[in-house]
Amino acid sequence: MKIAPIMREFDKCSEIESLLVHTGQHYDEKMSDLFFNELGIPEPDINLGVGSGSHAVQTAEVMKRFEPVVQDFKPDYVLVVGDVNSTIACGLVAVKLGVKLIHVEAGLRSGDRSMPEEINRVLTDSISDLLFVTEQSGIDNLKKEGIPAEKVHFVGNVMIDTLLANREKAEQSAVLNDLGVQPKGYGVITLHRPSNVDNRDDFRKIIEAFREIEKDMPLIFPIHPRTRKNIKEMGFADVISECGNIRLIDPVGYLDFMKLISNAAIVITDSGGIQEETTILQVPCMTLRENTERPVTVAEGTNRLVHIDTSDILENYNQLKADNFNVSGKIPKYWDGKAAERIAGILSGAPVYV
Numbered sequence: 300m301k302i303a304p305i306m307r308e309f310d311k312c313s314e315i316e317s318l319l320v321h322t323g324q325h326y327d328e329k330m331s332d333l334f335f336n337e338l339g340i341p342e343p344d345i346n347l348g349v350g351s352g353s354h355a356v357q358t359a360e361v362m363k364r365f366e367p368v369v370q371d372f373k374p375d376y377v378l379v380v381g382d383v384n385s386t387i388a389c390g391l392v393a394v395k396l397g398v399k400l401i402h403v404e405a406g407l408r409s410g411d412r413s414m415p416e417e418i419n420r421v422l423t424d425s426i427s428d429l430l431f432v433t434e435q436s437g438i439d440n441l442k443k444e445g446i447p448a449e450k451v452h453f454v455g456n457v458m459i460d461t462l463l464a465n466r467e468k469a470e471q472s473a474v475l476n477d478l479g480v481q482p483k484g485y486g487v488i489t490l491h492r493p494s495n496v497d498n499r500d501d502f503r504k505i506i507e508a509f510r511e512i513e514k515d516m517p518l519i520f521p522i523h524p525r526t527r528k529n530i531k532e533m534g535f536a537d538v539i540s541e542c543g544n545i546r547l548i549d550p551v552g553y554l555d556f557m558k559l560i561s562n563a564a565i566v567i568t569d570s571g572g573i574q575e576e577t578t579i580l581q582v583p584c585m586t587l588r589e590n591t592e593r594p595v596t597v598a599e600g601t602n603r604l605v606h607i608d609t610s611d612i613l614e615n616y617n618q619l620k621a622d623n624f625n626v627s628g629k630i631p632k633y634w635d636g637k638a639a640e641r642i643a644g645i646l647s648g649a650p651v652y653v
Contacts, residue, residue, distance in 0.1 A: 300334070300338065300457075300458055300461045300553065300572070301380040301381055301403060301404065301457045301458055301461070302319070302340060302380060303338040303339065303340045303460075303461050303464075304457050304460035304461055304464065304638070304639035305378070305380075305403065305457060305639045305642060305643070306319060306340060306341060307339070307639065308639040308640050308642065308643035309643055310341075311643070312643050312646075312647050314646075314647040314648070315643065315646060315647055318344045318345070318368075318372050318374070319340075319341060319342075319343045319344050319345075320343060320344065320345045320346075320347065320365065320368055320389075321343035321345070321346045321347065322347045322349050322361050322364075322365070322385040322388075322389070323346055323347050323348040323349040323350055324349055324350075324357060324361065324383055324384060324385045333552040333553075334552065334553055337465075337552050337553050337554050338461060338465065338553060345368055347361065347364040347365060347368075348364075349361050349364060349385075354384060354415055357384045357388075358384045358387065358388045359388075361384065361385050361388035361389060362388045362389075362391060362392050365388065365389050365392045366392050366396070369392055369393060369396050369398060370396065374398055375398070375399065376393075376398065376399045376400070376401050376428075376429075376646075377389060377390070377392075377393035377398050377399075377400055377401070378400075378401040378402075378403060379400065379401070379402055379403070379423065380402075380403040380404055380457070381403075381404050382404070382407070382416040382417075382419045382420045382423070382571075382592075383416070383419065384415075384419065386402070386419050386423050387418075387419045387422050387423050390402070390422075390423045390426055390427065391426070394426045399428040399429070400423075400426060400427045400428050400429075401427065401428065401429045401430075401431070401646075402423050402424060402427040402429070402430050402431065403431045403457060403642065404431070404432075404433055404456075404457070404458075405420075405423075405424050405427065405430035405431055405432050405437060405441065405451070406424060406430060406432045406433075406436070406437025406438060406439075406440045406441045406451070407420055407433070407434075407436070407437055407440070407571075407592040407593060408420065408421070408436070408440045408592055409588075409590040409591060409592040410590055411589070411590050413494070414492075414494075416571075416592075417592070420592070421444075424441060424444070424446065425444070425446075427450070428450060429450060429452065429645075429646075430446065430450050430451045430452070431452050431454045431638075431642055431645075432451060432452065432453045432454065433454075433455060433456040433457075433458075433575075433593075433633075433634075433638070434456070434593065434594075434595040434631055434632075435453070435595065435632070436593075436594050436595060437451075437453075438451060438453055452641070452642075452645055453632075453633065454633060454638045454641040454642050454645070455632070455633030455634055455635060455637060455638035455641060456575060456631075456633070456634050456638050457638045457639050457642070458572055458575055458576070459575065459576075459579055459634045459635075459636060459638065460636050460637070460638050460639050461553075462557065462576055462579055462580075463579070463635075463636035464636065465553065465554060465557065466557070466561075468554055469553075469554045469555075469557035469558045469561065470558065470561075471554075472554050472555045472557075472558035474551065474555040474558050474559055475558065475559070475562060478519060478546070478548070480517055480519065482562040483562065483563070483564045483624070484516060484517070484564065485516050485517040485518070485519055485563060485564065486512065486516055486517070486518045486519070486563055486564055486565045486566065486567060487518075487519050487520075487521075487559050487560050487563045487565075487566045487567070487568075488509065488518055488519070488520040488566075488567045488568070489520075489521060489523070489566075489567075489568045489569070489570050489573060490505070490520075490523065490526050490568070490569055490587070491523035491525055491526055491569065491570070492569040492588070493525075494569075494588075494607075495569050495587055495588075495607065496523075496525060496526045496529045497525075497529065499533050501607045502529065502533060502535070503533075503535070504607060504608055504609045504612075505587060505607065505609075505612065506535055506538060506539065507609045508609045508612035508613050508616070509542070509545055509567075510538070510542055510545075511613055512567075512613070512616055513542050513543075513544035513545050514544070515620070516544065516564060517544045517545075517546060518544060518545045518546065518567075519546050519548065519559060519563075520545060520546060520547050520548065521548050521549065521550050521551050521556065521559075522547050522548065522549070522550070523550070527547070557576070560573065560576060560577060560580060560582060561580045561582065563582055564583075564624045565582070565583050565584075565585065565616070565619060565624055566582055566583070566584045566585070567584075567585045567587065567612075568584065568585075568586055568587070569586060569587045569588055571591070571592060571593055574586055574591060574593050574596040574600070574602045575593060575596060575600075575634075577596075577600070577601055577602060578595075578596045578599070578600030578601050578602060578628055578630070578631070578634075579630065579634060581601055581626065581627075581628060582601060582626075583601050583603075583619050583624050583626045584596070584600075584601055584602040584603070585602075585603055585605045585612070585615055585616065585619075586602055586603065586604050586605060587605055587607055587612070588604060588605075588607075589604070589606065589607070590604070591604060595631045596631075599628060599629040599630075599631050600628040600629070600631065601626040601628040603615060
């Protein structure tokens, strides 16, 4: 989702020759192929096929397989996106081989070092030569960390580029009909963070809140494999099956998912990207986390942070329900579909800021 608009702009730019490497960290073949096809991302030039593993195993395997690619291609830059293990792994390979590193979505901070993503973000930013930032907090964070201002560029959000480019196509999805739900008549849930789904007590508190909310509306729950496994192993399967309005479904493609959340009355999540997407779509979002690395979605958007506590989840839900799930939020600066264009402009020496 982050690479698609960047590759599209690179293809337009004669000054930039690019090689697309898919590490295979996100290894579900069906979902991976679906995203590439739906978003028009060109087939990767190289697929490292790393797959799953512990943080150490996965990071090491990416490094081991990516190093020969850099040695063979001899790029001027390696560009990495986001905050996953592939981000820091490829970044480390690049800088140790003397190749300049570009980080897209730089500067985001939750302040929570227990999150693996936070470690990946901090370390990647510290070794990057060019840092492309999505929101003002990113600039502020990098300044505090001593990153020279000349390395940092405020370009906007490539995730939003993808959303806006595919919004009309997503509206053609038949997913609402397939699920038998009406616009603004249902909620969407996504949960996958270990802090929520690996801790039985916290997961129970969340499910208890869902049992109350589902009395008002269907809750569509595209379920992460980790979450599905924990529901079974923790003994929550019977609890959920007793709730006629909590609908566990397999993960869906990007276009179907955009259709789902854009027409939802409310989205309940622990995802970072969904906080951004609901802000653009002006859909109320409850983020079940104690912190967020995307504070602009709370300060300006439609997102609110909610404690992992049944009563707090229900209190926030009831506040939104009392307002008929109407929210008013602003669109953050440069979240306009042109972030990738700005990135390509800076790299080719013709920066675009409109």
